[in-house]
Amino acid sequence: MAASDLINLSGLIDDAKCFALVRQHRWPEGACCPVCGSGAVIRAGHDDTQPCRQRYRCKACSGRFDDLTGTVLAGHHQPLRVWVLCLYFMGLNLSNRQIALELGLDGSDTQAMTEQLRRGLAAKTPAVELTGEVGVSRTHPHERIGMGCGAV
Ligand SMILES: [Zn+2]
Numbered sequence: 594m595a596a597s598d599l600i601n602l603s604g605l606i607d608d609a610k611c612f613a614l615v616r617q618h619r620w621p622e623g624a625c626c627p628v629c630g631s632g633a634v635i636r637a638g639h640d641d642t643q644p645c646r647q648r649y650r651c652k653a654c655s656g657r658f659d660d661l662t663g664t665v666l667a668g669h670h671q672p673l674r675v676w677v678l679c680l681y682f683m684g685l686n687l688s689n690r691q692i693a694l695e696l697g698l699d700g701s702d703t704q705a706m707t708e709q710l711r712r713g714l715a716a717k718t719p720a721v722e723l724t725g726e727v728g729v730s731r732t733h734p735h736e737r738i739g740m741g742c743g744a745v
Pocket of ligand 1: 626627628629630631651652653654655656
């Protein structure tokens with residue numbers, strides 16, 4: 594596929610539908626607060642730079658969030674339509690290398706995206722890394738040295 598075709602393809606993708614897709618995956622029963630889990634949320638305008646990105650306010654905890662808050666898609670430098678295209682190419686069984694070529698992305702970027710997308714389009718940002726680190730650093734070298742010196 595030539596670069597000009599790619600631009601056309603990306604241009605055909607409707608941002609509103611991309612965000613609707615995320616909402617559908619994330620909240621099949623309607624939006625709920627990512628902080629307290631309450632379903633008592635009200636719509637509170639749209640993102641300043643992404644007009645299709647819905648903002649919400651939680652009536653229970655007054656928390657503010659939007660369609661992508663707390664998901665792997667939030668704060669990523671790739672626009673949502675690139676994620677959706679990436680997901681589409683994954684469905685066609687394209688390799689990471691092919692997807693990178695089609696989307697004009699870096700190989701490592703593409704790998705990170707496909708890994709995250711395998712967990713789900715609206716999967717939560719993994720908190721596993723944090724707890725994993727705590728588990729690994731169970732021994733404190735300084736403490737051991739200190740104890741040894743004191744005992745001898
Ligand atoms: Zn809340």
